[in-house]
Amino acid sequence: MRQLGTTLVLPAVAAGIVILAGCGGPAGAVPGTAVPGTAVPAPVSAGQAMPGMSMLPAGAPGAAAGPAAPVATDAVSIQNFAFSPATVTIRTGTTLTWTNRDQDPHTVSAMSGAFHSPTLNTGQSYQHTFTTPGRFDYLCTIHPFMTATVVVAP
């Protein structure tokens, strides 16, 4: 069921690029950005062929917030291959806006098929108005390990 209120908006391209530039090259010099406790399988060979890569975790601190408590907001950021906040709780009738702040394209696609954005390139946004209560799990169809949830209260 395609719902009303689905629009594609294209502002904020410049803003997205500025943010990305801010967490690009210079981030490698920021101490403490490495994610602790992640298992890194050592390359069997030829890992050395990429000099410099190992010193560039290049993560924006805080953007990779794990499964946190539900957040009341009408804006979801897509950054560092994650929807943030990962779970939002809204009231029926609320319009949510997703904005892609990655250099990679992403989509916002309900697993139930209830809504499906076009491909969002860097800086592009997508809006959807939730007219029925319920729990909506969604993912990026290009990177389906990116999952998140919208909880719509009556």
Add this chain to the structure above:
Amino acid sequence: MSTPAGGAGGPEAMSRRQLLRHTAWFGAAVVLTVTGGEVISHIGGTPTATAIAQDPHALRFVQISDSHLGFTGSANTDVTGSFSRAIDQVNALGSRPDFVMHTGDLTHLSTSAQFDQVRQMLRGLRAGAVFTVPGEHDSIDDHGQRYRAMFGTGTQGDGWYSFDIKGVHVIALVNTLALEKLGHLGTDQLEFVRNDVAGLSADTPLVVFSHIPLFAMYPAWGWGTDDATQALSHLRRFSSVTCLNGHVHQLFTKTEGNVTFHSATTTAYPLPHPGQGPGPVPLTLPAGRLGAALGIRDVTYRTGRHTLAIRDQKLA
């Protein structure tokens, strides 16, 4: 899922006879080098790649990958230029390759204009043939229809195929269409693999191309294929299987029993090592460092001598 990187499935998983044959064919002559003569890894290998390349009976092919035409981020502001240099570098190899395989993510957004551009650029390759497999960026929102319209001629199913050349059996798989966290082949394609190799002698060297790795390189980022183990089960009786993939934008090599996996680098932009950082976010390297992270791969196989050499070269 196949065995996690660095896990079980070592030599004990294959018979001693298989191991010896495999080593004779592959382990003795794996050569990983970069341009400018700087040797990164050189395992055994009495016959150098150069000597093999001069053998008229040798099979020589090139793998290029992840050109992402249409990408405009800071990680590479000129992906067209770097892909063009990669093509020039292939054309400058000592001898004309029998074929060039692009292992997917030809485009960044699957637009018709990007497909037109990449096809036009691939026509500049001087090679016996040019093949492709699709990446997930080549099948956005249309299950690969635009990709197959341009590159699917002569393929089966959703774009998979195989061929024989100079004693080697080559299989090209599509694992980017039915994504559920990981790459996926599906029952039709698994059946294709089973039938495709059914009549082959176990001595036939197999080379398998796919975009997403057929081994579990880093499943949390989707770097694996959920039903690859079933496909590989059909290849277990062969003395040597070489799987070449893209997708991860970095060199990585792993051996599981009779199968050796080689992830290729990209011509567009590097990605982090597995698990370093929040996700597979394009890396913007300091000025002047990008070229060293990009590259091409050329592979040589000499019939009879059962030697194979893989050279990974930085983008010039």
